[in-house]
Amino acid sequence: MIRCIAVDDEQLVRDLLEDNIRQIPFLQLVKTCKNALEAAEVLQTTQVDLIFLDIQMPRLNGLQFLQSLKNPPLVILVTAYEQYALEGFNLQVADYLLKPFSFERFLKACNRANDLFRLQQQPAATEEITDFFVNVEYTLVKIVVSDITYIEGLKDYIRIHLSSSPKPVLTRMTMKAMEEKLPAAAFVRTHKSFLAAVAKITSIKRDFVCIGVTEVPVSEFYKENITRMINRPEK
Known part of the structure; x- marks a missing residue:
């Protein structure tokens, strides 16, 4: 089970993300946050494997927040601004969802994150890898x-x-x-x-x-x- 949070300053988007997340069997929603500061507080006290992260937020935007994390979990960027895709790629995000997105596109992003999560969870090999x-x-x-x-x-x-x-x-x-x-x-x-x-x-x-x-x-x-x-x- 992948423990996740959704971070967006728009209530409607948070509600949509929450509804979509609850339909994915391998996702467990820990909390929704309206800004990066709330998300940072959650990360300090709770295990989080995946963040659905908006970019344009007041005070601290999503990319600044992501760059501030020493060991960030997997991240799926959720934004209305296509111009941030390259910067998101450079930060090694799992995927980039452009608002408005369909549930099918959301599921595809989650499957990518799930593949990466499973790779991260594999135990260290005792034999030389092939x-x-x-x-x-x-x-x-x-x-x-x-x-x-x-x-x-x-x-x-x-x-x-x-x-x-x-x-x-x-x-x-x-x-x-x-x-x-x-x-x-x-x-x-x-x-x-x-x-x-x-x-x-x-x-x-x-x-x-x-x-x-x-x-x-x-x-x-x-x-x-x-x-x-x-x-x-x-x-």
Whole structure:
């Protein structure tokens, strides 16, 4: 069961959200709030897994409120203003509902949030993972670990290059988080912005490792990783 709150300064919208939420079997409405300050108070005392969040509210708008949360729950933005969609995506919201919305569109957003919630609840794997999902423009995309050739860091995003596709997968995640997710023995950090699949490396140059015709840079700081990889005992 996903525990949720609805935050909107309009009573009619709060009533609509409450009615819709009560029709979704996997949602449990904890409280409706008329502003972000009320919502913040609820978060301090109650477990909340999902927020239906309006953007245009007095004193503290929804985006400011979301940015103020250290460990925010899942969020579905509910707003009449389409121009905030990109900013919402950058804040990794589960979905973006544009008022007025149908119940079918509301259900679709809730199903997306439910998928993300279930992924978050999965226990830590005791074995090396073989695949995982990343969020790409409100869609969960499956990544097969053995298909990865190398990963490129771009500030708050990473670009995952795959053997099976000429187009890399772009997702909001740090290199550190991705490195921790992947099997340590299967990947080597060559640069602060690059992580290469050991099995895909075809040759090694002074300042690059080659994956076919692609040259992945090796910085001075990470050259010791390449040395350890070369001297790794065979199984």
